[in-house]
Amino acid sequence: MRRSLADxxxxxxxVLIEKSGAGQIEIQxxxxxxxxxxxxxxxxxxxxxxxTQEEGYVxxxxxxxxxxxxxxxxxxxxxxxxxxxxxxxxxxxxxLLKRQLIGNQEYTMLVYVVESAAQGxxxxxxxxxxxxxxxxxxxYTSSL
Amino acid sequence: MRRSLADxxxxxxxVLIEKSGAGQIEIQxxxxxxxxxxxxxxxxxxxxxxxTQEEGYVxxxxxxxxxxxxxxxxxxxxxxxxxxxxxxxxxxxxxLLKRQLIGNQEYTMLVYVVESAAQGxxxxxxxxxxxxxxxxxxxYTSSL
DNA sequence: TTAATTAAAGTCAAAAATAGTCAAAGAGGG
DNA sequence: CCCTCTTTGACTATTTTTGACTTTAATTAA
Numbered sequence: 001m002r003r004s005l006a007d008x009x010x011x012x013x014x015v016l017i018e019k020s021g022a023g024q025i026e027i028q029x030x031x032x033x034x035x036x037x038x039x040x041x042x043x044x045x046x047x048x049x050x051x052t053q054e055e056g057y058v059x060x061x062x063x064x065x066x067x068x069x070x071x072x073x074x075x076x077x078x079x080x081x082x083x084x085x086x087x088x089x090x091x092x093x094x095x096l097l098k099r100q101l102i103g104n105q106e107y108t109m110l111v112y113v114v115e116s117a118a119q120g121x122x123x124x125x126x127x128x129x130x131x132x133x134x135x136x137x138x139x140y141t142s143s144l
Numbered sequence: 145m146r147r148s149l150a151d152x153x154x155x156x157x158x159v160l161i162e163k164s165g166a167g168q169i170e171i172q173x174x175x176x177x178x179x180x181x182x183x184x185x186x187x188x189x190x191x192x193x194x195x196t197q198e199e200g201y202v203x204x205x206x207x208x209x210x211x212x213x214x215x216x217x218x219x220x221x222x223x224x225x226x227x228x229x230x231x232x233x234x235x236x237x238x239x240l241l242k243r244q245l246i247g248n249q250e251y252t253m254l255v256y257v258v259e260s261a262a263q264g265x266x267x268x269x270x271x272x273x274x275x276x277x278x279x280x281x282x283x284y285t286s287s288l
Numbered sequence: 289t290t291a292a293t294t295a296a297a298g299t300c301a302a303a304a305a306t307a308g309t310c311a312a313a314g315a316g317g318g
Numbered sequence: 319c320c321c322t323c324t325t326t327g328a329c330t331a332t333t334t335t336t337g338a339c340t341t342t343a344a345t346t347a348a
Contacts, residue, residue, distance in 0.1 A: 004210035064343025067296040136256035208333025211306040
C-alpha cells in the first residue's frame with residue numbers, strides 16, 4: 001500500500017495525538033515540513049483536508065515567533081445533529097475502541113458494516129443505519 | 145472462445161487478490177495499463193464490468209498523486225432470496241458463533257444492532273440493513 | 289516607546305499526477 | 319447483417335505538490 005506524502009504526514013500527526021494522551025498536540029508547521037522535506041504549505045494542506053471538524057478535529061494556530069499549530073481531537077460524539085456521516089461514526093468507533101468499550105474484533109467488524117453501508121446504501125438509509133448502530137452500541141456498552 | 149484483453153486483466157486481478165491473502169488489493173490504474181500495454185480506461189472497463197457488487201466485490205479509488213484503486217472481495221451468501229428477516233439473520237449469527245467465526249462479544253453486539261433495527265426501522269429498511277450486515281460479515285469473516 | 293527586523297503561519301493558484309466518463313470505432317458470434 | 323461486448327482516446331474531475339506572495343506576532347534596535 002503505497003502512501004502519498006500527505007498520507008504519511010496525516011499518520012504521523014495522528015500518532016502524535018495518540019501518544020500525547022491528551023488528544024491534543026502543538027506542532028510547528030515549518031519543523032514538520034523540515035521532517036518530511038516538503039514545503040510548509042504541504043502541512044497546511046494536510047491539516048485543512050484531514051483534520052477538519054467533519055473528521056472530528058479542531059485546529060488553532062499562531063503566526064510569528066514561536067508560532068504553532070494546535071490540533072485537538074474533539075469528543076462531541078453522538079449528539080445534537082441527527083445526521084451522522086460515515087466519518088463521524090468511524091470516529092465514534094475509534095473512540096469506543098480507545099476507551100476499550102469494544103475490542104479489536106468488534107471494532108473491525110463494525111468498520112466493515114459501516115463501510116458496506118456507505119458503499120451500498122443511499123444517504124437516508126445510511127443515516128438510519130448509523131443511528132441504529134449508535135443506539136445499539138449505547139445499549140451494548142452500558143450492559144457490560 | 146479466444147480470451148480477450150479484458151479477460152486477461154480480470155484474471156490477473158483475481159490472482160492478485162488471491163495472493164494478497166486479505167481479499168483486498170490496491171493497484172494503480174495506469175501501472176496496470178502499462179503492464180498490459182493498453183489505455184487506462186480499459187482497466188476501468190474491466191473493473192466496472194467484472195468487479196461489481198453483484199459479482200461480490202466492492203471498489204474504492206482515489207485520484208491525484210499516488211492515487212489507487214482498491215478492490216475488495218466480499219463473500220455473498222445466497223443472493224437469490226433477497227428478503228431476510230430478523231429470525232433468519234439471527235440464525236445466521238448463531239451459526240457464525242457456533243462456527244466461532246465471531247466471538248461472544250461480537251455476537252452480543254450484533255444482536256443488539258439487529259434488535260434495534262427490528263424495533264426502529266420499517267420492513268424495507270430492515271431488509272436493507274440486514275443485507276448490509278450479511279455482506280459486511282462475509283467480508284469480515286473472510287478477512288480473518 | 290516606536291520602528292524595523294525576523295520568524296513563524298496563511299492563502300491561493302498553477303502544475304503535476306492520477307482516476308473517471310462517454311461515445312465512437314472495432315471484432316466476433318449468431 | 320446485427321447485436322453485444324471490447325478497445326480506444328479525447329475530455330473531465332479530483333487530489334497532491336509546489337512556490338510566490340501575504341499576514342501576524344515576537345524580538346531587537348534606535
